[in-house]
């Protein structure tokens with residue numbers, strides 16, 4: 001096993017506590033992963049049913065490409081592990097982070113009939129990898145939610161193929177997935193997308209109030 005697991009586990013736990021403090025991972029919601037090694041594939045994965053505000057590095061699990069625990073730890077990997085594995089496979093991501101914020105939940109429902117959220121003209125878009133100007137137009141696809149994880153993983157793979165330049169996607173009335181080549185980049189992408197979704201949501205709210 002690669003020896004970068006302890007560092008990744010510590011960073012993932014730290015990110016979870018930080019996101020919890022922002023209200024993006026309340027209760028046991030959301031999950032986080034990072035690639036430990038690619039051949040064979042090993043992911044550091046947050047466990048199911050653990051309060052993300054109290055997640056500790058030693059609770060992080062190592063899973064294989066079938067979402068089976070391989071490090072002998074007790075605990076159950078997140079139900080959404082198959083979705084993380086699919087994003088890693090489709091995008092070559094080094095880390096995948098999934099949040100359940102109020103604003104991403106609201107906008108994932110509000111724009112569901114459009115199939116996605118168009119985000120354009122904001123300076124903060126430049127925080128997304130490869131984006132050089134605020135004139136960028138980002139399409140954040142929305143995928144219908146499901147409790148059938150293999151089926152949902154297929155829907156996500158199809159959506160990612162259709163939208164090759166997307167930096168994330170929303171699950172309807174559920175949450176945001178974002179990823180990066182590294183854990184630091186994935187964290188940045190979540191922060192940027194959460195900022196942009198909250199900005200759009202608050203703008204709609206103010207417009208409707210005046």
Ligand SMILES: [Zn+2]
Pocket residue numbers: 029030031080098100174175
């Ligand atoms: Zn979720």
